[in-house]
Amino acid sequence: MSELRHRRGEGDGNDKLENAGESDHVDSEEEKNIEEKYVDELAKSLPQGTDKTPEILDSALSGLSSRWRNWVIRGIFTWLMIAAFCLLIYGGPLALMITVLCVQVKCFEEIINIGYAVYRVHGLPWFRSLSWYFLLTSNYFFYGENLIDYFGVVINRTDYLKFLVTYHRFISFSLYCVGFVWFVLSLVKRYYMRQFSLFAWTHVALLIVVTQSYLIIQNIFEGLIWFIVPVSMIICNDVMAYVFGFFFGKTPLIKLSPKKTWEGFIGGGISTVIFGLVMSYMMSQYPYLVCPIEYSESLGRMTMDCEPSLLFRLQEYTPPQFVQPVMKVFGMEKLNIYPFMIHSLCLSTFSSVIGPFGGFFASGFKRAFKIKDFGDVIPGHGGIMDRFDCQFLMATFVNVYITSFIRTATPQKLLQQVYNLKPEQQLQLFYALKESLEHRNILNLVP
Amino acid sequence: MSELRHRRGEGDGNDKLENAGESDHVDSEEEKNIEEKYVDELAKSLPQGTDKTPEILDSALSGLSSRWRNWVIRGIFTWLMIAAFCLLIYGGPLALMITVLCVQVKCFEEIINIGYAVYRVHGLPWFRSLSWYFLLTSNYFFYGENLIDYFGVVINRTDYLKFLVTYHRFISFSLYCVGFVWFVLSLVKRYYMRQFSLFAWTHVALLIVVTQSYLIIQNIFEGLIWFIVPVSMIICNDVMAYVFGFFFGKTPLIKLSPKKTWEGFIGGGISTVIFGLVMSYMMSQYPYLVCPIEYSESLGRMTMDCEPSLLFRLQEYTPPQFVQPVMKVFGMEKLNIYPFMIHSLCLSTFSSVIGPFGGFFASGFKRAFKIKDFGDVIPGHGGIMDRFDCQFLMATFVNVYITSFIRTATPQKLLQQVYNLKPEQQLQLFYALKESLEHRNILNLVP
Numbered sequence: 001m002s003e004l005r006h007r008r009g010e011g012d013g014n015d016k017l018e019n020a021g022e023s024d025h026v027d028s029e030e031e032k033n034i035e036e037k038y039v040d041e042l043a044k045s046l047p048q049g050t051d052k053t054p055e056i057l058d059s060a061l062s063g064l065s066s067r068w069r070n071w072v073i074r075g076i077f078t079w080l081m082i083a084a085f086c087l088l089i090y091g092g093p094l095a096l097m098i099t100v101l102c103v104q105v106k107c108f109e110e111i112i113n114i115g116y117a118v119y120r121v122h123g124l125p126w127f128r129s130l131s132w133y134f135l136l137t138s139n140y141f142f143y144g145e146n147l148i149d150y151f152g153v154v155i156n157r158t159d160y161l162k163f164l165v166t167y168h169r170f171i172s173f174s175l176y177c178v179g180f181v182w183f184v185l186s187l188v189k190r191y192y193m194r195q196f197s198l199f200a201w202t203h204v205a206l207l208i209v210v211t212q213s214y215l216i217i218q219n220i221f222e223g224l225i226w227f228i229v230p231v232s233m234i235i236c237n238d239v240m241a242y243v244f245g246f247f248f249g250k251t252p253l254i255k256l257s258p259k260k261t262w263e264g265f266i267g268g269g270i271s272t273v274i275f276g277l278v279m280s281y282m283m284s285q286y287p288y289l290v291c292p293i294e295y296s297e298s299l300g301r302m303t304m305d306c307e308p309s310l311l312f313r314l315q316e317y318t319p320p321q322f323v324q325p326v327m328k329v330f331g332m333e334k335l336n337i338y339p340f341m342i343h344s345l346c347l348s349t350f351s352s353v354i355g356p357f358g359g360f361f362a363s364g365f366k367r368a369f370k371i372k373d374f375g376d377v378i379p380g381h382g383g384i385m386d387r388f389d390c391q392f393l394m395a396t397f398v399n400v401y402i403t404s405f406i407r408t409a410t411p412q413k414l415l416q417q418v419y420n421l422k423p424e425q426q427l428q429l430f431y432a433l434k435e436s437l438e439h440r441n442i443l444n445l446v447p
Numbered sequence: 448m449s450e451l452r453h454r455r456g457e458g459d460g461n462d463k464l465e466n467a468g469e470s471d472h473v474d475s476e477e478e479k480n481i482e483e484k485y486v487d488e489l490a491k492s493l494p495q496g497t498d499k500t501p502e503i504l505d506s507a508l509s510g511l512s513s514r515w516r517n518w519v520i521r522g523i524f525t526w527l528m529i530a531a532f533c534l535l536i537y538g539g540p541l542a543l544m545i546t547v548l549c550v551q552v553k554c555f556e557e558i559i560n561i562g563y564a565v566y567r568v569h570g571l572p573w574f575r576s577l578s579w580y581f582l583l584t585s586n587y588f589f590y591g592e593n594l595i596d597y598f599g600v601v602i603n604r605t606d607y608l609k610f611l612v613t614y615h616r617f618i619s620f621s622l623y624c625v626g627f628v629w630f631v632l633s634l635v636k637r638y639y640m641r642q643f644s645l646f647a648w649t650h651v652a653l654l655i656v657v658t659q660s661y662l663i664i665q666n667i668f669e670g671l672i673w674f675i676v677p678v679s680m681i682i683c684n685d686v687m688a689y690v691f692g693f694f695f696g697k698t699p700l701i702k703l704s705p706k707k708t709w710e711g712f713i714g715g716g717i718s719t720v721i722f723g724l725v726m727s728y729m730m731s732q733y734p735y736l737v738c739p740i741e742y743s744e745s746l747g748r749m750t751m752d753c754e755p756s757l758l759f760r761l762q763e764y765t766p767p768q769f770v771q772p773v774m775k776v777f778g779m780e781k782l783n784i785y786p787f788m789i790h791s792l793c794l795s796t797f798s799s800v801i802g803p804f805g806g807f808f809a810s811g812f813k814r815a816f817k818i819k820d821f822g823d824v825i826p827g828h829g830g831i832m833d834r835f836d837c838q839f840l841m842a843t844f845v846n847v848y849i850t851s852f853i854r855t856a857t858p859q860k861l862l863q864q865v866y867n868l869k870p871e872q873q874l875q876l877f878y879a880l881k882e883s884l885e886h887r888n889i890l891n892l893v894p
Binding site for chain 2 (some may be wrong): 365428
C-alpha cells in the first residue's frame with residue numbers, strides 16, 4: 001500500500017503492473033509455471049504505447065521534470081481535442097456521424113491488433129481480412145438500420161434503393177453467412193484454438209464498438225444535445241478526476257487502477273454534476289442543438305428546425321422543502337429551469353458513478369494482457385480506445401434513457417409508418433380506427 | 448488421407464483429434480513448445496463426453512459390434528427425440544417456448560462449462576454466479592421484448608405490469624450494469640487474463656444462445672409452421688447425411704470433420720429438399736399450424752384461429768418450360784401447390800448448404816479445445832449443444848427470411864401501436880390521416 005500511495009498521481013505511464021508484495025496464490029505451482037510463462041511470453045510481443053511526443057514540443061519542454069512535462073503535454077492535447085470536438089459540432093450531424101464512424105474503426109483496429117498479438121496469428125493471412133470483413137458487414141447492417149429508420153420515406157422513392165431497404169436484413173445476413181463460411185473454411189489444424197479465440201475476440205470487439213456506435217448515432221438523431229452533453233460529461237469527469245487526484249489525491253480507490261483516488265472520484269463527480277447543469281442550461285436555448293433531426297415532407301429535406309419540446313422550455317419549479325432555506329439566502333423563491341436539466345442530473349450521476357467503471361474495465365483489460373495503452377495516436381493520452389472507453393457505456397445509457405423516459409411513440413412517427421402501407425391498407429386502417437374511436441366516444445363526428 | 452477414408456462412417460466417438468501426418472508448421476519451435484504444452488495441459492482437465500448408455504440397452508445390445516451398437520443406440524434416441532418433438536408441438540406454443548428456454552439454458556451451461564475448464568477458474572467463486580447472472584439479465588431483456596411486442600396491449604391493462612413495460616429497457620440495462628460493475632469489482636490480480644477471457648466467453652455464449660433463442664420464439668409467434676418446418680429440416684438433413692454417409696460415403700468433404708462425406712452432404716441435401724416439400728404440403732392445411740399467434744381484442748385471449756394467408760391457400764401454378772415434358776409423363780399440366788412450398792425450397796436449400804457449416808463450426812470448436820462432445824446428456828449423440836449447433840444459424844435465417852419476404856407491416860399491428868397512444872394523440876393521428884387520404888383522393892367520403 002505504501003508503494004501505491006507513493007506513486008499516486010505521478011502521471012500516466014509509470015504504473016508497475018506487478019505488485020510483488022501481494023500473495024493471492026490459489027493455483028498450484030505447476031499451473032503457475034505454464035500459464036505465467038505463456039502470459040509473459042505474450043507480453044514481449046504485444047504492442048506497447050510509446051508516449052511519442054512531437055519533437056518541437058519535446059524540446060520546448062525539456063526543462064521540466066517528467067511529471068510536469070507529462071501534465072503539460074496531456075493538457076495541450078486535451079484542449080486540442082476539445083477544440084476539435086467543438087468544430088465538429090459546428091460541422092453538424094453529418095460531420096459527427098462520420099467522426100463516430102472513424103473513431104469506431106480506429107477503436108476496432110486497436111482492439112483487434114491486441115488480439116492478433118495475443119494469439120500471434122502471423123501465419124494466417126485470411127484472418128486480418130476476415131475481421132475487417134465482419135466489421136464491414138456489421139456496419140452495413142447497423143448503419144443501414146439507422147438510415148432506414150430515419151430516411152425510410154426518402155429512400156423508398158428511389159427504385160433501386162427501395163430494394164436495399166426491403167431486403168436490408170436479408171442482405172446483411174447473407175453477407176454475414178459468407179463471412180461465417182469463410183471462417184470455417186479458413187480453419188487450419190494446429191491453429192484451431194487461436195482461430196476460435198480470435199473469432200470470439202472479433203465478435204466481442206464488434207459488440208463493444210459497432211453496436212454502441214450505432215446507439216450513438218441514434219442519440220445524435222434525437223437532437224445534438226443528447227450527444228454533446230453526455231460526451232462532455234465524460235470528458236469533464238475524466239479531466240476533473242485527474243485534476244482533483246493530482247492535487248488532492250490521497251486515498252486509493254480501486255486496486256485495478258492504482259492512480260485513481262477517492263478524492264478524484266468524488267471531486268470529479270461533483271464537478272460533473274455542476275458542469276452538466278450549467279451546460280444543459282446554456283444549450284437548451286438553441287433549437288439547433290435541441291431539435292431532433294427529421295425528414296420534412298414539405299421541405300423535401302432534413303431539418304433541425306422545430307418547436308422545442310416541453311423539455312427545452314423554461315418552467316417555474318418549486319424546489320423541495322429542504323432546499324428552500326438555501327434559496328431564500330439568494331433571495332429566490334422559485335426556480336426557472338429547463339426540465340432537461342433534471343434529466344441532466346441523471347446523466348451526470350451515471351457518468352460519474354458508473355462511467356468510471358468503463359475506465360476500470362479498460363485498465364483491467366490492459367493489465368490482463370500486459371499492455372500500457374491501446375495505441376499511441378494521441379500524445380500523452382495513448383490510443384483512441386484509451387479516451388473512449390467510458391463513452392461507449394455512457395452512449396448505451398443515454399440511448400436506453402431516451403427510449404424509456406423521453407421518447408414516446410409520437411403520432412408523427414406512426415403516421416410515417418402508415419404512409420408506408422399500400423393505399424388500400426391505409427384506408428382499411430383508417431376505417432378501423434374511426435370505428436374504434438367512435439365506439440369509445442372519443443371521436444365526435446360533429447365538427 | 449487413406450487413414451481418413453478408412454475411418455469414415457465408423458460412428459461417433461472414434462475420431463482421432465490429431466492427424467500426425469500433416470505438416471503445416473509455420474511457427475517457431477519454441478512457440479510451439481509453450482503453446483502446445485498449454486493446450487495439451489488443458490485437454491487433461493476438460494470434460495470429455497462419456498458415451499454413457501442406459502444399462503438395460505447396453506446389455507441388450509452386447510452381441511453387436513461396436514459400430515452397429517452405436518448405430519442402434521443413436522437410432523433409438525433419434526426416434527425418442529423426434530417423438531418428444533411431436534409431443535411438444537401438440538402441447539402448443541407455450542410448451543414450445545418453455546422448451547426453447549430449457550434448451551437454451553442447457554446449451555449455455557455446456558458452453559460455459561468448457562470455458563471454466565479451459566481457463567481453470569476453480570479459485571474464483573464469483574465467476575460462476577456472474578455468468579448465470581448475465582444469462583438471467585439477457586433473458587429478462589429478450590423475453591421481455593418479445594412479450595411486450597406480442598402482448599403489449601394485455602400487459603398495459605395491469606398497472607404494475609405497465610411499469611415493467613414502459614421501463615423495460617431501462618430495468619434491463621440497470622441489471623446489466625450491476626453485472627458489469629460486479630465483474631470489475633471481482634477482478635483479482637493474477638487472474639486478470641483469465642477473467643477477461645471468460646467475460647468474453649460468456650458474452651459470445653450469450654450472443655449465440657440467448658439472442659438466437661429470442662429469434663426462435665419470434666418465429667413461433669409467426670405461426671408454428673415457421674418453427675416446425677425449419678427444425679425438422681435440420682434434423683432430416685442431419686439424419687439423412689449420416690445415413691447416406693454410412694452406406695455410400697466415399698469422398699471426404701472437409702478436413703475439419705473427417706467423417707463427413709460429399710455423398711452424405713449431397714444425399715442429405717436432396718432428401719431435405721424433398722422432405723421439406725412434402726412436409727410443407729401436409730402442414731399448410733392446418734390452421735393450428737399456419738396461423739400467427741395473436742391477441743384477440745374481441746375474445747380477450749390469445750388465438751391461433753385465422754383466415755389462412757395467401758401463402759397457405761392452394762394455387763394453380765404453371766411450372767417453367769423445361770419441367771413440362773416431365774409433367775406430361777404424369778398426365779398433369781398444372782400444379783396445385785401452396786405458395787409456402789416455394790418458400791420451403793429456400794429454407795431447405797439453406798438448411799442443407801449453409802446449415803452444415805454450423806456443425807463444422809461446432810466440430811472445429813470441439814477440436815480446438817480437444818473435447819469430444821459438449822456434454823453427455825443424450826446417449827449416442829453427446830450434449831444438447833451437439834444436436835442444436837445447426838439449429839441456431841437456421842433460426843436466424845428463418846427470422847430474417849420472414850422479416851424480408853413474408854411479414855409486411857400489417858394494418859392490425861400498426862393499429863395496436865396507435866391504441867397505445869393517448870386518446871387525444873389517437874384523434875390527432877386520425878385527422879392527419881384523414882386529411883392526407885383526402886388530399887391523395889384515396890378516401891372518398893361518400894360511402
